[in-house]
Amino acid sequence: MNTAASPMPQHAPMPQLQVIDGQLQIGGLSLTHFAGQLGRTPFYVYDRKLVQQRIADVRATLPPEIKLHYSMKANPMPELVSFMSRLVDGIDVASGGELGVALDAGTSPEAISFAGPGKQLTELRQAVSSGILINIESFREVELLAGIEKELGKRARIAVRINPNFELKGSGMKMGGGPKPFGIDAEQVPAQLARIAKLQLDLEGFHLYTGSQCLNAESICEALRQSYELAVAMAAHAPQAIKHVNLGGGFGIPLFPGDRHLDLSPIGNTLAQLVARAATELPNAELVIELGRYLVGEAGIYVARVVDRKVSRGQVFLVLDGGLNHHLAASGNFGQVIRKNYPVAIGNRMADTMLETASIVGPLCTPLDLLADRIELPIAQPGDLVVIFQSGAYGASASPQRFLGHPEVLEVLI
Numbered sequence: 001m002n003t004a005a006s007p008m009p010q011h012a013p014m015p016q017l018q019v020i021d022g023q024l025q026i027g028g029l030s031l032t033h034f035a036g037q038l039g040r041t042p043f044y045v046y047d048r049k050l051v052q053q054r055i056a057d058v059r060a061t062l063p064p065e066i067k068l069h070y071s072m073k074a075n076p077m078p079e080l081v082s083f084m085s086r087l088v089d090g091i092d093v094a095s096g097g098e099l100g101v102a103l104d105a106g107t108s109p110e111a112i113s114f115a116g117p118g119k120q121l122t123e124l125r126q127a128v129s130s131g132i133l134i135n136i137e138s139f140r141e142v143e144l145l146a147g148i149e150k151e152l153g154k155r156a157r158i159a160v161r162i163n164p165n166f167e168l169k170g171s172g173m174k175m176g177g178g179p180k181p182f183g184i185d186a187e188q189v190p191a192q193l194a195r196i197a198k199l200q201l202d203l204e205g206f207h208l209y210t211g212s213q214c215l216n217a218e219s220i221c222e223a224l225r226q227s228y229e230l231a232v233a234m235a236a237h238a239p240q241a242i243k244h245v246n247l248g249g250g251f252g253i254p255l256f257p258g259d260r261h262l263d264l265s266p267i268g269n270t271l272a273q274l275v276a277r278a279a280t281e282l283p284n285a286e287l288v289i290e291l292g293r294y295l296v297g298e299a300g301i302y303v304a305r306v307v308d309r310k311v312s313r314g315q316v317f318l319v320l321d322g323g324l325n326h327h328l329a330a331s332g333n334f335g336q337v338i339r340k341n342y343p344v345a346i347g348n349r350m351a352d353t354m355l356e357t358a359s360i361v362g363p364l365c366t367p368l369d370l371l372a373d374r375i376e377l378p379i380a381q382p383g384d385l386v387v388i389f390q391s392g393a394y395g396a397s398a399s400p401q402r403f404l405g406h407p408e409v410l411e412v413l414i
């Protein structure tokens with residue numbers, strides 16, 4: 001339905017959304033109409049259909065034996081988690097708070113796993129009493145869980161999170177390999193397993209997570225193979241047959257100019273080989289992949305209104321009613337080494353052909369509040385709606401909303 005006169009702009013080549021008569025379409029409405037109905041800006045909007053399509057694509061490419069989990073720290077909006085919990089095989093949480101959201105969403109406790117360093121005694125108690133799988137991150141957690149079992153008269157379900165001796169090459173954030181606060185160093189795992197055996201804890205399996213936001217399929221395949229092999233090697237030290245191996249994920253989404261979509265097919269092939277090997281090497285184990293941003297990131301946009309248009313010494317600034325307080329990642333302050341522009345458009349002027357170079361900033365009185373640095377855009381005016389694409393993950397919940405006291409952002413699931 002894209003009219004020929006409305007190509008997606010250079011900075012937002014987003015084929016998943018439509019443009020009609022120069023307006024980006026959201027849930028069957030023009031962006032202007034949608035924002036009017038909502039009654040206020042700024043907001044995030046997440047599209048169920050896009051999430052569902054992405055999950056279907058992943059399922060179609062990965063072997064059916066692979067269990068697909070959603071890592072809810074990517075987007076913990078309760079309605080979204082509830083929607084996800086019906087589409088995936090499990091939800092991975094990283095705090096007692098997230099555990100509460102996952103349970104409230106109706107996720108079955110058998111399908112929830114809990115990773116994360118520094119688990120508090122209260123969180124561990126909550127985890128044991130609700131019957132979820134706990135990914136152990138330290139020797140301390142093992143001792144605490146042994147005590148909690150006695151106290152509650154209930155078995156703890158545990159998996160050991162292994163900090164591997166390799167990395168996910170080309171990932172945006174490395175979370176395994178070298179010294180890390182996450183998991184147990186691979187060389188210490190046999191000693192930890194011996195302690196688990198001594199305490200007669202119920203070991204179900206292993207968890208490995210090497211990194212995030214990787215767009216190179218070969219690197220992901222290599223990390224998956226290495227993770228699988230490490231799990232097999234560690235299984236030889238386990239007191240019980242291994243029932244569960246979470247191999248991690250790290251699948252990235254294109255965010256910046258030049259980024260390409262991840263090619264899933266080699267990953268599907270690698271996982272099929274691992275499933276075949278597991279039939280003899282880990283015969284009782286299910287293999288799990290946990291994805292966050294890959295499932296939801298491209299299904300969401302952030303929308304803010306232009307409040308002011310200024311020209312400073314020849315440079316155009318569009319000042320919005322929201323900025324890094326709602327979308328820290330787009331400002332480049334969420335783990336990026338070099339600041340790059342997220343894909344951005346003026347959602348109600350998609351067909352305008354008169355362009356100018358402008359920078360887009362938020363309302364915060366700090367130079368960090370830069371959402372787009374000198375990009376080509378249609379000429380925008382106060383009242384126009386700026387859209388930041390690829391914003392369904394690490395948005396509202398990963399931003400310092402109280403910084404400078406502006407209103408909180410709305411989140412809508414359509």
Ligand SMILES: *Cc1c(COP(=O)(O)O)cnc(C)c1O
Binds near residue numbers: 212213248291393
């Ligand atoms: C953050 C995290 C994820 C999800 O990362 P994405 O890049 O959003 O896919 C998965 N597993 C663990 C253990 C994590 O900490």
